Amino acid sequence: MTKTWDAVIIGGGAAGLFCAGVAGQLGKKVLVLDHAPVLGEKIRISGGGRCNFTNVHSSPANFLSLNPHFVKSALAKYSSTEFIKLVSTYGIAYHEKHQGQLFCDDSAKQIIEMLMSECAKGKVSIRNPVSVESIAQDATGWNVHTNAGIEKTKAVVMATGGLPVPAIGATAYSLDIAKQFGLEVVDPRPALVPLSFTADTFGNLNDLAGLSVPVRIASGSKGHRYGACRFNEDLLLTHKGLSGPAVLQASSYWVEGEPIHIDWLGAIEVEGGFNCDALFNDDDNRLKLAETILSSVLPQRLAKAFAEQRNLGGRKWAEVSKKDRQALKELLTNWSVKPAGTLGWKKAEVMLGGVDTKDLDGQTMMSRAHPGLFFIGECVDVTGHLGGHNFQWAWASGFVCAQAL
Incomplete structure (x- = not known):
């Protein structure tokens, strides 16, 4: 018999791995798929290799979106204080820089290792490199077609990030899937860019x-x-x-x-x-x-x-x-x-635009028109200011999605 997952998360970056860890520890059978041979590369290179993993002052005022109120629910349910507690439980030393920015004392790799440990605690399955070829919905749920076979799942979570830093495999795949299922997409452009x-x-x-x-x-x-x-x-x-x-x-x-x-x-x-x-x-x-x-x-x-x-x-x-x-x-x-x-996508830190928030439920990150289809992290039309806010959005959107799963 084909195994049916509670959730297949496409994208093993900050939002995808965090969401997987939380959902797995809530008892869900979760599979993470990623096309990259090494996971978390964008985390690894962030903050000059030290990862500006959140900001103590992160609030809705620090985000750009066509609907500035959309971020409020997720940020309220999972604040920077909560993520700082998690970092502290792993003994990761950090320091505060300019205007509330928090960086690892040692290395961004510690954040990646923490996320992988959280996934291990939740018995999350991770497969990479795997290419997702198509996603379809039928009467029994969702079918994720990959170059290694078909995965049946109750829910699909799109967490493939945005277009910045194409050299490490950034794609617009989440936006393609959004369009396939009739969701509006706010035209993307480079942000936090010289x-x-x-x-x-x-x-x-x-x-x-x-x-x-x-x-x-x-x-x-x-x-x-x-x-x-x-x-x-x-x-x-x-x-x-x-x-x-x-x-x-x-x-x-x-x-x-x-x-x-x-x-x-x-x-x-x-x-x-x-x-x-x-x-x-x-x-x-x-x-x-x-x-x-x-x-x-x-x-x-x-x-x-x-x-x-x-x-x-x-x-x-x-x-x-x-x-x-x-x-x-x-x-x-x-x-x-x-x-x-x-200076374009090669030099941009994040993407502006993405899946239009009017087509998503801000409490869960689920498509209003397609139950079981979620979008989290950078692919959504939510962009943070410089200084750890974009990571905080990854954690917060991933958390509310995991809770909804």
């Missing part, structure tokens, strides 16, 4: 590659698909354009053809008690060079570049008119620059 610029955009800033500066950055608008954002983060100047956490965050909201806005003094104004108006109106600065005044709050090379951009190089502050001071202040606090594009 932005590129035309050669003439930067002028003398091209010589500043490698400089990292805390900034306030704004992107998008209320009328766009995912609205607008404003972040205080570090910006990195590169030979290809702009990168660093600030730009990765802004990229998720950026719309082609529109500018992003950078306040080079905004982050230090918030964090360091710096007063921008005082800097530009201080009479004690009369005999100082313009670039010297700017270098009190910006890296020296950047201060010089901005002074030269307004033709203030070598000029004392007393020689700079109020009009020119105002123009310099506007340049520094509302620097508008139009990206040429993104």
